[in-house]
Amino acid sequence: MNMVPQPYEVVARHEESPDTATLALLPVRQPIATPQPGQFSMVYAFGVGEVPISVSGRAGAMGILHTLRAVGAVTRALHAARPGDVLGLRGPFGAGWGVPAPEGSDLVVVAGGIGLAPLRPVIHHVLGVRGRYRAATVLIGARTPQDLLFTGEYDRWRAGGIDVRVTVDRAAAGWAGHVGVVTTLLDGVVADPARIAAFTCGPELMMRLTARALLERGVPGPAVQVSLERNMRCGVALCGHCQLGPVLVCRDGPVLAYDRAEPLLSVKEL
Amino acid sequence: MTNTLELLTAHPFLAGLPPGWVEHLAGQVRQVGYPAGFRIFREGEPAEHFWLIDSGRVAVDIHLPGRGDVLIETLPAGTVLGWSWLSPPYRWHFGAIAIELTHTVQFDAAGVTQLCDASPELGSELRRRFIAVLADRLQATRVRLLDLYAHPVVPA
Numbered sequence: 171m172n173m174v175p176q177p178y179e180v181v182a183r184h185e186e187s188p189d190t191a192t193l194a195l196l197p198v199r200q201p202i203a204t205p206q207p208g209q210f211s212m213v214y215a216f217g218v219g220e221v222p223i224s225v226s227g228r229a230g231a232m233g234i235l236h237t238l239r240a241v242g243a244v245t246r247a248l249h250a251a252r253p254g255d256v257l258g259l260r261g262p263f264g265a266g267w268g269v270p271a272p273e274g275s276d277l278v279v280v281a282g283g284i285g286l287a288p289l290r291p292v293i294h295h296v297l298g299v300r301g302r303y304r305a306a307t308v309l310i311g312a313r314t315p316q317d318l319l320f321t322g323e324y325d326r327w328r329a330g331g332i333d334v335r336v337t338v339d340r341a342a343a344g345w346a347g348h349v350g351v352v353t354t355l356l357d358g359v360v361a362d363p364a365r366i367a368a369f370t371c372g373p374e375l376m377m378r379l380t381a382r383a384l385l386e387r388g389v390p391g392p393a394v395q396v397s398l399e400r401n402m403r404c405g406v407a408l409c410g411h412c413q414l415g416p417v418l419v420c421r422d423g424p425v426l427a428y429d430r431a432e433p434l435l436s437v438k439e440l
Numbered sequence: 441m442t443n444t445l446e447l448l449t450a451h452p453f454l455a456g457l458p459p460g461w462v463e464h465l466a467g468q469v470r471q472v473g474y475p476a477g478f479r480i481f482r483e484g485e486p487a488e489h490f491w492l493i494d495s496g497r498v499a500v501d502i503h504l505p506g507r508g509d510v511l512i513e514t515l516p517a518g519t520v521l522g523w524s525w526l527s528p529p530y531r532w533h534f535g536a537i538a539i540e541l542t543h544t545v546q547f548d549a550a551g552v553t554q555l556c557d558a559s560p561e562l563g564s565e566l567r568r569r570f571i572a573v574l575a576d577r578l579q580a581t582r583v584r585l586l587d588l589y590a591h592p593v594v595p596a
Binding site for chain 2: 282283311312313317337339340341342343345346347348349350351353354357358372373375376379
């Protein structure tokens with residue numbers, strides 16, 4: 171049973187935006203198992219609390235990257251962590267994105283806000299096996315240009331053969347990028363609906379709108395994967411805090427195919 | 441320069457329109473290119489045209505005292521710019537500026553209005569298409585009003 175946090179030292183910290191940072195963590199003793207893209211860890215700020223945080227990448231052979239936003243007591247404590255601090259990690263937990271996708275697929279990644287963090291391992295996977303897929307498109311939405319994550323990597327992603335498109339909800343004069351909801355970037359992306367493998371993460375409404383837009387373009391529901399956010403506590407399907415109808419998100423998710431997630435998302439209070 | 445009729449036929453806004461109607465509309469247009477940074481129209485000016493964007497990108501904006509020009513949304517190739525000519529007071533509610541080199545087909549609003557009066561079926565079809573564009577933009581604006589990204593989205 172994966173219930174005891176392993177100590178991990180913060181070896182690097184990168185400020186992504188005013189309230190979001192990426193921590194590079196290395197095991198002090200025993201490492202947790204290698205996470206798959208889309209899985210999450212339970213990250214423990216000793217003396218404060220434990221929260222589920224998606225894995226946003228690897229740091230060398232043993233290290234893990236977690237990108238987190240300071241929104242509550244625990245995440246504020248984690249956000250304040252500096253190199254040399256020690257945190258606890260349990261995991262990895264949950265079902266991931268299921269990459270690699272079928273060979274020859276057209277990959278569409280749609281990320282909103284900090285939802286790009288759990289999708290970054292998918293992008294890194296694509297860069298490593300770019301020839302496996304036909305088209306690869308990453309659509310990124312954020313509140314403002316200042317809230318965009320991993321902006322220093324976009325050129326590398328483009329150079330690696332990925333079509334990266336960015337939009338924001340609000341921008342001042344001088345912003346040369348797109349302004350509008352992320353679904354407006356989908357035009358022209360779906361050339362062959364049967365080939366699409368879509369991955370989306372962000373606010374739940376944004377994922378629903380994205381999934382609907384893809385379905386309207388003929389993409390089948392099982393080909394659209396969404397990452398759900400629920401109140402994960404134990405991470406091992408025991409406590410029931412993350413129950414969503416018949417689904418325990420910590421075990422069966424957080425990634426679910428949209429045809430499975432959609433009926434659950436439409437039920438109020440679930 | 442691409443043939444104007446070909447541009448109109450290929451543009452998504454006019455997709456599927458009977459060729460005769462497209463030919464009628466072609467009599468009310470001219471191709472216009474705007475360099476990056478060129479202001480196409482300003483808030484409050486008479487709305488006498490609309491544009492089909494063939495390539496490039498246009499920002500819809502408004503000037504706010506103390507905040508300068510604030511971008512409302514951007515319109516890429518394949519979309520339509522300008523609908524204030526459809527209803528009183530026939531003045532632009534916002535401004536528009538080319539973000540990059542942008543090629544358009546510019547329509548003369550008065551000429552198109554006369555065409556629509558003379559051919560109610562064409563008028564009805566054009567209005568239906570503009571309503572669809574406005575509905576899409578209204579829905580997108582409503583979503584943005586929710587300020588979705590202000591809330592946490594990943595397990596945290």
